[in-house]
Amino acid sequence: xxxxxxxxxxxxxxxxxxxxxxxxxxPRGTVEWWEAERANAILNVPAAERxxxxxxxxxxxxxxxxxxxxxxFGLGAHPFLALTLYIAMFERDYTEPLAFQLEYAQRxxxxxxxxPDIAT
Amino acid sequence: MATIAAVIAxxxxxxxxxxxxxxxxxxPPFADEWVAKITSFRETLTRAxxxxxxxxxxxxxxxxxxxxMPQFLVGKAxxxxxxxxxxxxxxxxxxxxxxxxxxxxAHILRDGLDAGFDLAFSNELRIDHSVTCPMIxxxxxxxxxxxxxxxxxxxxxxxxxxxxxxxxxxxxxxxESWPADLRVAIIGTGHLSLELGGPRQFGPHGPDPEFDRKxxxxxxxxxxxxxLGEVSLDSLWEPGNATHGFLDFMLMMGVAGAGRPADYVDTxxxxxxxxxxxxxxxxxxxx
Numbered sequence: 001x002x003x004x005x006x007x008x009x010x011x012x013x014x015x016x017x018x019x020x021x022x023x024x025x026x027p028r029g030t031v032e033w034w035e036a037e038r039a040n041a042i043l044n045v046p047a048a049e050r051x052x053x054x055x056x057x058x059x060x061x062x063x064x065x066x067x068x069x070x071x072x073f074g075l076g077a078h079p080f081l082a083l084t085l086y087i088a089m090f091e092r093d094y095t096e097p098l099a100f101q102l103e104y105a106q107r108x109x110x111x112x113x114x115x116p117d118i119a120t
Numbered sequence: 121m122a123t124i125a126a127v128i129a130x131x132x133x134x135x136x137x138x139x140x141x142x143x144x145x146x147x148p149p150f151a152d153e154w155v156a157k158i159t160s161f162r163e164t165l166t167r168a169x170x171x172x173x174x175x176x177x178x179x180x181x182x183x184x185x186x187x188x189m190p191q192f193l194v195g196k197a198x199x200x201x202x203x204x205x206x207x208x209x210x211x212x213x214x215x216x217x218x219x220x221x222x223x224x225x226a227h228i229l230r231d232g233l234d235a236g237f238d239l240a241f242s243n244e245l246r247i248d249h250s251v252t253c254p255m256i257x258x259x260x261x262x263x264x265x266x267x268x269x270x271x272x273x274x275x276x277x278x279x280x281x282x283x284x285x286x287x288x289x290x291x292x293x294x295x296e297s298w299p300a301d302l303r304v305a306i307i308g309t310g311h312l313s314l315e316l317g318g319p320r321q322f323g324p325h326g327p328d329p330e331f332d333r334k335x336x337x338x339x340x341x342x343x344x345x346x347x348l349g350e351v352s353l354d355s356l357w358e359p360g361n362a363t364h365g366f367l368d369f370m371l372m373m374g375v376a377g378a379g380r381p382a383d384y385v386d387t388x389x390x391x392x393x394x395x396x397x398x399x400x401x402x403x404x405x406x407x
Contacts, residue, residue: 011185017205017209042187043185044188073317078181078317080274081181081317087210109319119276
């Protein structure tokens with residue numbers, strides 16, 4: 001289990017406008033590409049000095065590939081990172097202000113305190 | 121020696137810029153009241169006539185990341201670019217640019233380290249809305265040199281709440297010992313109860329109005345002891361999953377001083393969160 005790697009996916013996609021669109025349009029393909037090519041890149045380090053050990057667990061990979069943000073919340077992905085990226089991808093599909101954010105809350109409504117641990 | 125011209129603590133609401141600048145049908149119904157409150161709050165800084173701003177905030181996973189995460193970091197750079205692509209995308213925030221006050225940065229780092237705070241530093245820091253929001257609300261001209269200070273309120277494990285208070289006390293002491301004949305305002309932003317990316321987000325009020333009521337009372341009265349008695353790293357999850365931003369308010373209570381009631385207190389009950397604005401003046405300038 002790698003909460004860190006889920007967060008790294010959300011973080012690196014969110015800050016790249018092209019990746020935001022690619023993840024919106026082809027979530028499964030983007031997750032597979034990212035895990036193969038980007039998961040082990042240390043962000044402030046030359047490409048050759050990459051890590052060798054980072055992989056998603058099956059449920060993490062599936063949650064990301066299915067755009068399943070309630071599952072990401074349950075797996076302990078950082079809620080701010082997930083919210084920010086999913087707003088970027090899907091707020092545009094809703095006409096009323098905050099409609100996506102309120103649906104997001106509603107889809108998480110089965111979670112009660114204490115929420116899943118987000119410590120990495 | 122430097123003079124602390126004002127201590128200011130505030131929420132940082134990234135939607136203020138868009139709400140305050142929108143017109144016609146795009147202008148939300150609460151915008152006029154919000155602008156009026158901010159205009160009044162801004163006057164408390166203008167009245168203090170500062171030369172330099174120390175700005176305490178928290179990077180929202182922009183430049184600071186989990187592979188190398190500082191708890192407390194002081195910017196020491198001649199200039200700072202500000203606001204990020206995803207803040208422009210979601211909040212409509214403009215790109216901004218500030219001049220740094222490197223001499224004060226160096227002084228805070230040296231004396232802070234010597235006072236027992238193992239501060240991280242950055243010589244190239246792009247700052248985010250935790251620092252630019254108070255600039256937009258309090259000093260939209262953005263014409264004063266700054267020292268940004270970041271705290272981790274975001275990525276557990278976090279320091280204990282008392283450590284934020286102690287850091288605030290240290291910042292006050294160190295600024296007062298800066299050998300420059302300049303007026304320094306210390307401004308910090310955080311949150312009251314807040315939920316982001318959870319089931320209680322974006323409700324008609326903040327997720328825990330009772331916490332907000334108590335928190336405003338602690339800050340307004342300078343009751344550090346009571347705040348520390350009721351707040352723990354575990355308890356802050358209860359009012360909302362992003363409520364650890366309150367630790368920056370506790371830091372600012374440390375800057376203001378135990379038992380020092382604020383000279384200016386205002387709040388605004390908005391959807392999603394309670395806004396709160398506090399200003400302390402030096403004793404001789406207090407009401």
